[in-house]
């Protein structure tokens with residue numbers, strides 16, 4: 001039950017803002033902070049809890065929650081391949097042939113023929129010498145950065161890089177410096193301040209997961225050259241979406257050979273789970289032998305590998321899919337803009353509705369949910385303070401009528417809450 005009472009909202013608002021205070025609690029019982037953390041329960045009681053919801057079914061553009069049908073506007077299944085008949089068939093065949101698990105780490109007994117074949121195909125897809133497959137995208141970033149970064153190195157990170165990159169850096173010994181989001185002059189200032197004999201790795205997302213904007217790779221490359229810095233692109237959201245047939249952000253700028261390392265996840269356009277890094281053979285080979293997450297964690301299992309392979313084949317055989325998705329995204333984005341909503345600098349099928357205030361974002365999320373539209377409710381720490389947003393994304397498999405329905409409901413709620 002949503003209450004419109006200002007009092008309840010004020011209490012919720014102050015609790016949301018103060019939620020990290022539990023980490024400052026001093027107690028000999030390490031669980032005391034857990035006992036005192038009751039914000040999630042309070043939000044659930046108010047019917048305003050947008051996380052860990054139970055989906056009875058998620059069929060791509062449509063999902064079912066509590067027996068109710070929702071238009072899914074919060075998925076990373078950009079090409080809609082999770083329910084493609086060929087992907088499902090190939091997964092079933094792989095289970096029949098190889099079983100359900102790789103039963104160990106890639107390092108010891110877990111490397112299957114399927115891993116190696118997929119690595120060859122992925123390397124060719126992104127035009128690199130060698131690729132290496134990991135068990136999740138998160139682990140891919142952990143593996144790459146834990147291997148590459150030593151005490152003589154600097155990592156120069158866009159301030160909106162994904163959390164997996166931040167976590168990976170914390171594992172290593174390198175020094176981290178941020179530059180302002182997508183601001184090449186800020187990047188240059190940082191590079192200028194670093195001693196010339198230090199190793200330097202610039203890390204950017206190709207497409208930013210919350211804002212749907214794109215890293216300015218040509219300008220980043222110019223600056224990187226000047227300061228002898230290497231470039232690593234996390235293209236979790238660019239692969240399948242940008243470039244020819246979905247070959248990613250670097251490809252969209254015709255810069256496949258000028259970006260040093262590309263990583264991708266399989267949990268988005270590739271309809272599976274896992275991740276990979278691609279680059280020069282000697283660099284990827286080094287990551288393979290020093291990346292902690294590939295050595296100390298079990299290998300990606302056959303059904304997940306088969307789903308990626310089938311999705312990759314579909315992308316290669318149907319290069320028009322990425323283009324159609326981009327057009328669909330553009331039409332949807334223009335419609336949100338014409339309503340008067342702030343969609344930031346989105347240039348992709350990821351279109352944020354920027355609301356800034358956390359409580360307003362939760363209320364907007366809930367009203368849309370009740371109207372039959374599911375979006376992602378994004379508040380700090382996923383975004384900086386004061387930049388809360390609803391993350392929406394278009395899939396190739398959305399029908400026009402489904403997107404029209406969603407836009408109509410977004411408009412209705414935006415008017416009702418005084419956002420437009």
Ligand SMILES: Cc1ncc(COP(=O)(O)O)c(C=O)c1O
Nearest residue numbers: 136137138162164209236265267
């Ligand atoms: C930019 C980016 N990098 C890495 C990851 C981690 O990938 P995965 O969720 O597949 O582990 C994500 C996932 O949300 C992401 O958005």
